[in-house]
Amino acid sequence: MLVVNIEQAGYPGDTAILEDIHFSVKPGELVGLIGPNGAGKSTAVKSILGILNNFKGNVEVSNYSYVPERPIFYERATLWEHIDFLQAILQVHEKEFMKRAEELLEIFQLTDVIHHYPDSFSKGMQQKVMLILAFLRKPDLYIIDEPFMGLDPRATKILLNLLEEEKKNGAGVLMSTHVLDTAEKRCDRFVLLSNGRLIVKGSLSDIQDKSGLSGGTLFDCFDKLMEGES
Numbered sequence: 001m002l003v004v005n006i007e008q009a010g011y012p013g014d015t016a017i018l019e020d021i022h023f024s025v026k027p028g029e030l031v032g033l034i035g036p037n038g039a040g041k042s043t044a045v046k047s048i049l050g051i052l053n054n055f056k057g058n059v060e061v062s063n064y065s066y067v068p069e070r071p072i073f074y075e076r077a078t079l080w081e082h083i084d085f086l087q088a089i090l091q092v093h094e095k096e097f098m099k100r101a102e103e104l105l106e107i108f109q110l111t112d113v114i115h116h117y118p119d120s121f122s123k124g125m126q127q128k129v130m131l132i133l134a135f136l137r138k139p140d141l142y143i144i145d146e147p148f149m150g151l152d153p154r155a156t157k158i159l160l161n162l163l164e165e166e167k168k169n170g171a172g173v174l175m176s177t178h179v180l181d182t183a184e185k186r187c188d189r190f191v192l193l194s195n196g197r198l199i200v201k202g203s204l205s206d207i208q209d210k211s212g213l214s215g216g217t218l219f220d221c222f223d224k225l226m227e228g229e230s
């Protein structure tokens with residue numbers, strides 16, 4: 001589903017930002033990509049998306065939906081036109097696709113604004129649109145960059161439930177986040193980066209072992225491991 005082998009990755013003119021980062025996401029698995037600001041999470045995601053010029057290594061990735069932290073839309077297209085356009089690109093069964101689109105718009109409470117421009121929406125509404133477009137693609141893998149910052153609690157719960165459903169259908173999810181209490185409850189495994197290096201990967205219990213905090217929360221383990229880093 002996703003196999004990441006980064007030997008080195010970075011930006012033009014820079015020395016490598018990331019070194020020796022190896023991890024995978026299997027079908028039906030939600031993997032949390034965590035680490036402090038500047039750790040290299042977004043750079044790792046860019047490596048997976050293949051948009052870094054300065055990259056040594058290899059990435060195997062199946063068909064995916066990417067949900068960026070900062071939503072991007074076509075300026076002159078309404079929400080419904082975005083959905084319509086996606087259907088045209090994907091060339092999937094129109095009736096089924098539109099039914100699912102209507103369901104998702106209803107769940108995320110965007111039905112009333114389908115003829116409005118997403119550029120005029122609030123940050124959370126824009127994120128919801130990006131999520132709807134991602135779910136409509138029905139990918140094998142979701143790559144989601146910090147989904148929780150703009151979403152209200154209800155939308156967060158809806159997102160987590162939808163991801164749970166997708167996992168049951170065999171999809172994998174790589175999600176970068178700073179919201180560690182939610183990550184602890186929902187992620188099957190974690191990849192912890194700091195200073196462009198892989199500090200630990202595995203289940204919560206692997207992270208507890210590595211941090212020496214048996215039974216500790218993800219937050220406490222993270223804090224402990226980061227103490228050793230500074």
Ligand SMILES: Nc1ncnc2c1ncn2[C@@H]1O[C@H](COP(=O)(O)OP(=O)(O)OP(=O)(O)O)[C@@H](O)[C@H]1O
Binds near residue numbers: 014044
């Ligand atoms: N476009 C860029 N050009 C040059 N350096 C960059 C660029 N984007 C990020 N960096 C550098 O790469 C390093 C890792 O940044 P990155 O954005 O990957 O971290 P992050 O873990 O996603 O952080 P955050 O949690 O703050 O979003 C930082 O030192 C940052 O300054």
